[in-house]
Amino acid sequence: MLAQIVLFYYLAFCLVCLLMIDYRKRQGWWFAVLLIALGLGVVGVVARQTRGENLLQSILFGWYSEGRGGFFTRIAALAMGVFSAISLMGAVGQRSWRMVQVAALGVGVGGVTLLLFRDALTHLVSDPKASISSGFISVSSAKGVRVRRIDLPFYPTAVTTGKSVDEVFVAGYTGAYLQGGAVYRYDVQGEDVKSKQVANGFTRPHGLAYDGGDLFVSRAGQFNRAIKGRMEQEKTGAVTRMKDLDSDGVFDYYEDIVSGLPGAQMPDGLHQNNGIEIFDGKLYVTVGVSTDHTPAVLDLEGTIMRCNLDGSELTPYAKGLRNPYGISIGPHGKIYVTDNDPNFAELGDKFCLVEEGTTFQFPYDTVEGVKVDGGVPPLKRFSSAQGISYVPAGEKNAFEDRILMASYGDNALSAVRVTRNAQGAYEVDSEFVAKISQVVDTHYAGSNVAYACSYAEKALYRIEFDNKP
Amino acid sequence: MGYRIAGVVLFAICSVLIGEMNYSSRLPQVRLSQGKEGFEKYCRKCHSLEAGESGFGPTLHRIASVASTRRSGQSAVDYLWESVVDPAAFKATEGIMPVGLASEIGREKLFQIISYLMSIEGNRDYASLGGGASKWQPVASEAKREVEWSLVRLNRGKELFYGKGKCAECHILNPVNSADYLLAPSLSGVGVNDEAYLRESLNCPSCYLSRGYRFGKAMIEDELVSGRLIEREDGLVLINRKDSGFLVTKISKEDDIEWSETKTSLMPAYADGAFSGEEMDDLILFLRSLR
Numbered sequence A: 001m002l003a004q005i006v007l008f009y010y011l012a013f014c015l016v017c018l019l020m021i022d023y024r025k026r027q028g029w030w031f032a033v034l035l036i037a038l039g040l041g042v043v044g045v046v047a048r049q050t051r052g053e054n055l056l057q058s059i060l061f062g063w064y065s066e067g068r069g070g071f072f073t074r075i076a077a078l079a080m081g082v083f084s085a086i087s088l089m090g091a092v093g094q095r096s097w098r099m100v101q102v103a104a105l106g107v108g109v110g111g112v113t114l115l116l117f118r119d120a121l122t123h124l125v126s127d128p129k130a131s132i133s134s135g136f137i138s139v140s141s142a143k144g145v146r147v148r149r150i151d152l153p154f155y156p157t158a159v160t161t162g163k164s165v166d167e168v169f170v171a172g173y174t175g176a177y178l179q180g181g182a183v184y185r186y187d188v189q190g191e192d193v194k195s196k197q198v199a200n201g202f203t204r205p206h207g208l209a210y211d212g213g214d215l216f217v218s219r220a221g222q223f224n225r226a227i228k229g230r231m232e233q234e235k236t237g238a239v240t241r242m243k244d245l246d247s248d249g250v251f252d253y254y255e256d257i258v259s260g261l262p263g264a265q266m267p268d269g270l271h272q273n274n275g276i277e278i279f280d281g282k283l284y285v286t287v288g289v290s291t292d293h294t295p296a297v298l299d300l301e302g303t304i305m306r307c308n309l310d311g312s313e314l315t316p317y318a319k320g321l322r323n324p325y326g327i328s329i330g331p332h333g334k335i336y337v338t339d340n341d342p343n344f345a346e347l348g349d350k351f352c353l354v355e356e357g358t359t360f361q362f363p364y365d366t367v368e369g370v371k372v373d374g375g376v377p378p379l380k381r382f383s384s385a386q387g388i389s390y391v392p393a394g395e396k397n398a399f400e401d402r403i404l405m406a407s408y409g410d411n412a413l414s415a416v417r418v419t420r421n422a423q424g425a426y427e428v429d430s431e432f433v434a435k436i437s438q439v440v441d442t443h444y445a446g447s448n449v450a451y452a453c454s455y456a457e458k459a460l461y462r463i464e465f466d467n468k469p
Numbered sequence B: 001m002g003y004r005i006a007g008v009v010l011f012a013i014c015s016v017l018i019g020e021m022n023y024s025s026r027l028p029q030v031r032l033s034q035g036k037e038g039f040e041k042y043c044r045k046c047h048s049l050e051a052g053e054s055g056f057g058p059t060l061h062r063i064a065s066v067a068s069t070r071r072s073g074q075s076a077v078d079y080l081w082e083s084v085v086d087p088a089a090f091k092a093t094e095g096i097m098p099v100g101l102a103s104e105i106g107r108e109k110l111f112q113i114i115s116y117l118m119s120i121e122g123n124r125d126y127a128s129l130g131g132g133a134s135k136w137q138p139v140a141s142e143a144k145r146e147v148e149w150s151l152v153r154l155n156r157g158k159e160l161f162y163g164k165g166k167c168a169e170c171h172i173l174n175p176v177n178s179a180d181y182l183l184a185p186s187l188s189g190v191g192v193n194d195e196a197y198l199r200e201s202l203n204c205p206s207c208y209l210s211r212g213y214r215f216g217k218a219m220i221e222d223e224l225v226s227g228r229l230i231e232r233e234d235g236l237v238l239i240n241r242k243d244s245g246f247l248v249t250k251i252s253k254e255d256d257i258e259w260s261e262t263k264t265s266l267m268p269a270y271a272d273g274a275f276s277g278e279e280m281d282d283l284i285l286f287l288r289s290l291r
Helices: A002-020 A026-049 A055-065 A067-091 A098-125 B002-025 B032-043 B063-067 B076-085 B101-105 B107-119 B129-135 B151-162 B195-203 B277-288
Strands: A145-151 A155-161 A167-173 A181-189 A192-202 A205-211 A214-219 A224-227 A230-233 A237-243 A253-261 A273-279 A282-287 A303-308 A315-319 A324-329 A335-339 A349-354 A370-373 A380-382 A388-391 A402-407 A412-420 A426-435 A439-446 A449-454 A459-465 B147-150 B214-220 B223-232 B235-242 B245-252 B259-262
Touching: A002 A026, A002 A067, A067 A098, A145 A426, A155 A449, A155 A459, A167 A205, A167 A449, A167 A459, A181 A205, A181 A214, A192 A214, A205 A282, A214 A273, A214 A282, A237 A273, A237 A282, A253 A282, A253 A303, A273 A335, A282 A324, A324 A402, A335 A388, A370 B151, A388 A439, A402 A439, A402 A449, A412 A439, A426 A459, B032 B101, B032 B107, B063 B076, B063 B107, B076 B101, B076 B107, B101 B107, B147 B151, B151 B277, B195 B277, B214 B235, B214 B245, B223 B245
Parallel strands: A155 A205, A155 A439, A205 A273, A273 A324, A324 A388, A370 B147
Antiparallel strands: A145 A459, A155 A167, A167 A181, A181 A192, A205 A214, A214 A237, A224 A230, A237 A253, A273 A282, A282 A303, A303 A315, A324 A335, A335 A349, A349 A380, A388 A402, A402 A412, A412 A426, A439 A449, A449 A459, B214 B223, B214 B259, B223 B235, B235 B245
16 A cells, blocks of 8 residues: 555656656756656556556556545545645746645645544535435446445444344444444434444354344354363354343343354454354354364364254254355245355355255365365355345345345445256356445345445445336 | 657656556565465475475475576576476485475465575565466376365265374364474375375374474383473473373483483374275375365
């Protein structure tokens, strides 16, 4: 990022100086040569530091991948470069572009101010009534899809809805470094958005489900003991069921209905129990392995667990997964999960159909040149697949009987259709729904309303589909 | 005005060309931590980075300097690429590099490993690495055929690893810290070795002692204590397994205790019929899956 700031500053500086030089004067040529050498030197140094990346793409589009912060940084650097150039040229007796100079200073200072206070200013500058775009960056979406953005004061990880389509629960990290796990409720009625923290005290809440007034949170932590020379890792994964006893909207009774799941164990401490789904009176829990691509060691690693809503009869429903994240009932009455691919191979995240007793092929399917005989392969691999949620058949919108899929790495929400061909084999295709930066989870609430949350932007998106008779 | 516009256009074109030249290399960004990690995983078992210390393969101490002098007219980087990709092209010492190791590691990871090796002596000029990386393609002998592995057999092998074979009591697949290496090396990545090597290692562990692992025994109060031997300035330490932890025995130089080094690994030899032939095949298949 620093290299890009320097690059933008000097490019603007050099270009404006070159435009302002009086070439009729002898010394003007020397100055031009000096500037070109300086500018090219900076470009060269930055190019060398960003080896392997397309420098031009990085310059032009980096603002998008880095979110609003990157965008404003570049604009501010550019403006300050223009300001510096005009100031310098004015100082050495060249004609002064006073108006441009003032404007550049304003944009530069404004950009820096936005960077420093962007969280607070977002609320002032963004348009909460906007249907297509909100905040500083517009959101592109498919035809018939309206997207509205709501800023969050934390990094979201999971979203679900409560007793109405307007009551939204969002879990996430309110503190630094994955700390301060909490759940907020958002009442998104009309133009007013009310929010309240309704549960906290968690570490790493990665899954949410709602049933009959109770909220279920899939959560995990890290806790090690040093015993006889070795570090032993405790099993910290749990699903907590919460009740609102006094009907004040805040959950005040917590009980682990599932505990003893592996949790966020090392070496890959980012894997844990993630998304959960309630279907047909049963709770389904995704559980990751603690490694990148070696076999599960503990019995419950890499599984989908199923139990009753009080936690009883907890049994593995499927196994052989790596770090399943999203889970949802879907087309044909089946359960579907997404499973993150290993870092070392980047094969693409899996989209799997899960049936009772299914054994998938991780980690053996990660070995190059090996075809695994036995086990079930994924229905399809996507470049990125996290939270999923089903739009039931019969819903009156263009995405009925499809699974909404949060594609974190692709910065997009998509809709996945699962059909069966004449031979009975499942076929999967997907279509674009909306562009959302680092979208991590999604939930279809019903009545043509869905939600998705963006980790990078700390935002909740309300997505409304046009009614389809 | 014409001069001004020409100057700006020229400047913009040069900037674009520099940016695109950089892009055209399509090299991964050098990440030394990944290179070190790759070295530990794929190379460390046989190669040391310390002076005078060697395992199955020669030490790679000061390899950037040594490699540049191996073959006349060949740069250090080219030599290192060739040594991994085509080990038969030139042998500095006796020894066998695993067949197809370069394909197993992959072009980008190999780039990181060689970058790391080149950096150890403070060399940060990675530009020359690009040549080797862009030239290298897997040679015909390395082209991998797709093989079919049975999930049932893999799971049986895994059960043997954690159960009957008791391999996991000493070998950790997912090491977290150095305690996981105290008794035996991690087997993460061991699958890059070919089947013959794995089979021989199981049948005769003492024939294939891993670098850095020595074994010893001592009589202490009429009791024979054996284990992994670590020599220290003030004496030595013998480490063995006890329950789910370790038994650590310290012997000071001032103690009047006789000890000796043995060439016998703590690992039992499985050639004595501990496993059936089918079980051995399944265990080896499982080990080969560990990449």
